[in-house]
Amino acid sequence: xxxxxxxxxxxxxxxxxxxxxxxxxxxxxxxxxxxxxxxxxxxxxxxxxxxxxxxxxxxxxxxxxxxxxxxxxxxxxxxxxxxxxxxxxxxxxxxxxxxxxxxxxxxxxxxxxxxxxxxxxxxxxxxxxxxxxxxxxxxxxxxxxxxxxxxxxxxxxxxxxxxxxxxxx
Numbered sequence: 213x214x215x216x217x218x219x220x221x222x223x224x225x226x227x228x229x230x231x232x233x234x235x236x237x238x239x240x241x242x243x244x245x246x247x248x249x250x251x252x253x254x255x256x257x258x259x260x261x262x263x264x265x266x267x268x269x270x271x272x273x274x275x276x277x278x279x280x281x282x283x284x285x286x287x288x289x290x291x292x293x294x295x296x297x298x299x300x301x302x303x304x305x306x307x308x309x310x311x312x313x314x315x316x317x318x319x320x321x322x323x324x325x326x327x328x329x330x331x332x333x334x335x336x337x338x339x340x341x342x343x344x345x346x347x348x349x350x351x352x353x354x355x356x357x358x359x360x361x362x363x364x365x366x367x368x369x370x371x372x373x374x375x376x377x378x379x380x381x
Contacts, residue, residue: 243276244344246351250375251281254342258355258371259284262363269357269367272297276349278305286357293356299332300339300354300364306332308349311339312365337361340368345380 246254251273262269268286270293275281278301285293300311307314307327314335318324327333338361342351353371355364 244348244350245275246273246281246342248281250378251351254353254371254375255282255284257374258353258367259286261370262286262355262358262367265358265363267358267363269355269364270294270297271371272301272354274298274301274305274352276305276351278302278352281351289357296334296356297338297354299334300336300356301352302354303333303335304339304341304354305349305352308341310341310365311335312337312361338364338368340365340372342372342379350379
């Protein structure tokens with residue numbers, strides 16, 4: 213188990229490390245984050261997509277550092293959706309991968325199983341990474357409350373699709 217924990221921490225360190233700028237003499241790193249209005253639009257579109265399918269969910273949008281920007285909870289969404297949506301969004305940006313893929317990569321017997329022991333990581337479908345057109349990570353979105361992680365993924369993708377024309381340049 214100790215080996216898995218070390219592998220998980222090593223993976224976290226690698227995934228969380230910002231990409232180095234091409235200009236080694238520059239003391240600053242440039243990055244992009246979504247404007248609050250864009251994050252709000254993405255969250256609203258995800259919530260409405262799930263509502264249109266008959267599901268009450270919570271939606272969290274975090275910036276590239278995992279800091280919450282927006283949380284929306286539909287009227288009858290469960291009590292758990294705040295924590296679950298936040299952890300899904302945080303996990304997606306932290307590991308720079310969608311949580312459905314991370315779920316598969318951290319199954320028992322895998323070298324990355326230790327990721328499941330981290331207190332905030334939640335490798336459960338419904339967390340998607342948001343990249344802008346040039347490939348920079350700009351946000352993560354987490355959806356919780358639909359009856360399956362696949363549907364949470366669908367709703368999160370609907371949120372990203374709603375802002376695609378604003379971030380694909």
